Amino acid sequence: MNKKIALFCVSLLLGTATTQAQKPTLKETLGKDFLVGAAVNVDIVNGRDEGSADIVRKHFNSIVAENCMKGEEIHPEEHRYNWTDADKTVQWGEENGQVVIGHCLVWHSQPPKWMFTDKQGKPVTRAVLIDRMYHHITDVVTRYKGRIKGWDVVNEAFNDDGTYRKTPYYKIIGEDYFELAFKFAHEADPDAELYYNDYSLSNPAKRDAVCRLVRRLKEKGCRIDAVGMQSHHGYDYPSPEEYEKSIKAFVAAGVKVQMTEFDINMLPRPENFHGAEVGQNFQYDTKYNPYTKGLTKKANKIFEQQYLNFFKVIERNKKDILRVTLWGVTDATSWLNDWPIHGRTNYPLLFDRDYKEKPVVQKIIKMFEENR
Ligand code: XIL
DSSP states (O other): OOHHHHHHHHHHHHHHHHHHHHSOOHHHHGGGTSEEEEEEOHHHHTTSOHHHHHHHHHHOSEEEESSTTSHHHHOSBTTBOOOHHHHHHHHHHHHTTOEEEEEEEEOSSSOOGGGGBOTTSOBOOHHHHHHHHHHHHHHHHHHTTTTOOEEEEEEOOBOTTSSBOOOHHHHHHOTTHHHHHHHHHHHHOTTSEEEEEESOTTSHHHHHHHHHHHHHHHHTTOOOOEEEEOOEEETTBSOHHHHHHHHHHHHHTTOEEEEEEEEEEOSOOOTTOOSOOTTOOBOOOGGGOTTTTOOOHHHHHHHHHHHHHHHHHHHHTGGGEEEEEESSSBGGGOGGGTSSBTTOOOOOSSBOTTSOBOHHHHHHHHHHHHTO
């Protein structure tokens, strides 16, 4: 290659590099208003998915563990904790300048299974469950005291009609398990923010139930900083108007709001399917997996429009929002490929299977820049 051509190639390469470097990132723009986060799995923090790790470093300033801090993982037996992955996640977050969020202390799914029964397999008494819940919350929160900014203390405690979900915590302890959990968490790390987290919170009955909970916790003197709206949305739900009404209702009840598990399920759903109950499962059928070779143009338009509709609501309410976290990094590893039907090809996130930023990212960024 002669010198001139070589120089030309170098300048071309540099040119591309500069254009890419100049594209604003999510954390540079949305990050001025609230934390922008992603749920990370163990592959990311253990160096087995560097492509996703790079995206997190570049675009996000906050992480949450997708699974490894849940009861069944971190506390598999009464007198045995498994700290390895959770420790690694917190350390990785710190080394990469991320604000680390804890998920989650009290939840009916993926729970520490031993917690609710005695050696004979019979339900434990109220006093025993309170004691076990106390030790679990105290040990986990204390271990990361000062290193985790806030905890999802109770996750998914209401049914869609706003009644209490009849979890073992509810059945054995009664409705005061909420305040006990929040008190135990606060005692263990008085500086940590504490959250109530749930899905389908655009639903008016559930919204009202959560507002009642927030008010009750406050009356009882508990610390609660925010309601986490999981935001597991679909290509045609929920209504952005109802989503916004919920944000405003939670703020009126006296807390901040955060979008904690944002994604948009682009695939058709079985009848009677809604929400994000991880225990739900349906039989695979090709009719539920129509985009194995990529979204159609029409579907992609709907995908972008959904993202823009919800981020418009988020933008309008940014002063009341603490954090927006995507539930995963790229489409390749999203939980929505396997839930509620195993083995599908879904497109719920902002980065594609080749680790490339989707065009909607810059559209969201532009929306925030234009409204500054
Ligand atoms: C999901 C994880 O993404 C999956 O890997 C796991 O198999 C099941 O749980 N609501 C929550 C999250 O609060 O913890 C769930 O995460 C998704 C629904």
